[in-house]
Amino acid sequence: MTSTPAVPALDIDVVVFDVLGTMVDEPGGIERGIRALLPDADDTEARRLLGVWSGHVEERQRAILAGEAPYANSAVIDLEAAGRVAVEAGVDDEGAIRDLAAAAQRLAPWHDSARALDRLASRYPVVGLSNASGAALTRISSHAGLRWHQVLSAEDARSYKPHPDVYRLAIANADTAPERLLMVAAHAWDLRGAQELGMRTAYVERPVGDPPRATDAFDLTAPSLDALAIQLNAL
Numbered sequence: 645m646t647s648t649p650a651v652p653a654l655d656i657d658v659v660v661f662d663v664l665g666t667m668v669d670e671p672g673g674i675e676r677g678i679r680a681l682l683p684d685a686d687d688t689e690a691r692r693l694l695g696v697w698s699g700h701v702e703e704r705q706r707a708i709l710a711g712e713a714p715y716a717n718s719a720v721i722d723l724e725a726a727g728r729v730a731v732e733a734g735v736d737d738e739g740a741i742r743d744l745a746a747a748a749q750r751l752a753p754w755h756d757s758a759r760a761l762d763r764l765a766s767r768y769p770v771v772g773l774s775n776a777s778g779a780a781l782t783r784i785s786s787h788a789g790l791r792w793h794q795v796l797s798a799e800d801a802r803s804y805k806p807h808p809d810v811y812r813l814a815i816a817n818a819d820t821a822p823e824r825l826l827m828v829a830a831h832a833w834d835l836r837g838a839q840e841l842g843m844r845t846a847y848v849e850r851p852v853g854d855p856p857r858a859t860d861a862f863d864l865t866a867p868s869l870d871a872l873a874i875q876l877n878a879l
Contacts, residue, residue: 654826654844654863654879658818659764662805662829663774663781663795665852667761667869668751668788671698672852677726677747681740682733693729700725705775705804715802717777722748749780753788754850760869761790764876769793773814773827775804806837815841826863828872832856848872 664670675694679685685693704721707713716724726745730736764770772795774781781795796817801809815822827838828846830853835845839862846864847856856862866872 655824656768656826656844656876656879657820657824658771658814659768659826659828659876660771660773660814660838660843661761662827662831662834663772663784663790664751664776665850666828666830666848667757667772667790668753668784669852670748670751673751674698674747677744677750678729680747681730681735681744685733693732696729696732697725700728709804709807717780717799718748718775719745719777719780722780749776749783750787751784753790754869756868756870758789758791760873761792763873765791765793767877769818771796771814771817773805773810774798775810805834806840808837808841811838811841811843815843826876828869830854832860832862835862836860846872846876 661667671694674697675690678690678693701721704713704716704724708715723745726741729744730741735741761770770793772781772785772792775798776784777799778797781797785792785795794817796813798804798810801807801813803809814825818825822842823844826844826846827835828848829835830848830850832847832854835847838845845862846866847862848869849867864872864875866875
């Protein structure tokens with residue numbers, strides 16, 4: 645007989661979810677867009693170009709967080725990244741570049757994302773908190789079949805996680821103490837940012853996530869969102 649894992653005492657009012665990487669496969673969706681743009685590209689080339697895209701996004705977000713560049717939302721940065729990929733691939737079709745940029749909003753959910761989200765939503769308010777722009781977040785959630793009680797975009801803070809102002813959006817929206825919010829993410833860096841504001845944290849394993857360090861101490865860890873839902877429903 646399988647036993648339910650022990651769950652630490654948590655008194656949670658709202659469950660807040662990262663979206664990109666945690667609920668949907670962002671690299672996989674972008675790679676599919678690259679393969680649609682370049683159907684003859686082999687695996688090595690497709691992954692190299694995915695690295696070009698990811699590197700541009702990370703560089704731009706770091707510059708914004710460091711105050712070295714003005715804020716630009718995720719849709720603007722994704723279009724820039726698509727342009728970088730197109731230059732690398734020798735493509736100069738503006739329509740094709742826009743189609744590639746739109747791949748960042750056509751992301752497949754992980755196998756348990758919609759099911760576990762619905763399960764948790766029957767007990768808790770569930771809120772998406774994402775670095776995606778507001779418009780992009782609506783399209784991503786619709787495409788992936790994710791049904792939220794509310795979605796919040798870092799665009800409203802004119803910054804990106806892990807800037808504290810992004811997590812403050814969720815805290816202000818909940819109108820409760822930060823320790824009564826549980827931040828769920830596949831990225832340890834995201835959870836560290838939430839901890840800085842006093843939020844509780846849950847790490848969920850995903851193939852594209854950022855694993856915890858030995859020094860990290862999150863309230864919950866789970867191998868899947870299904871497993872996390874079981875833990876939370878046992879509280």
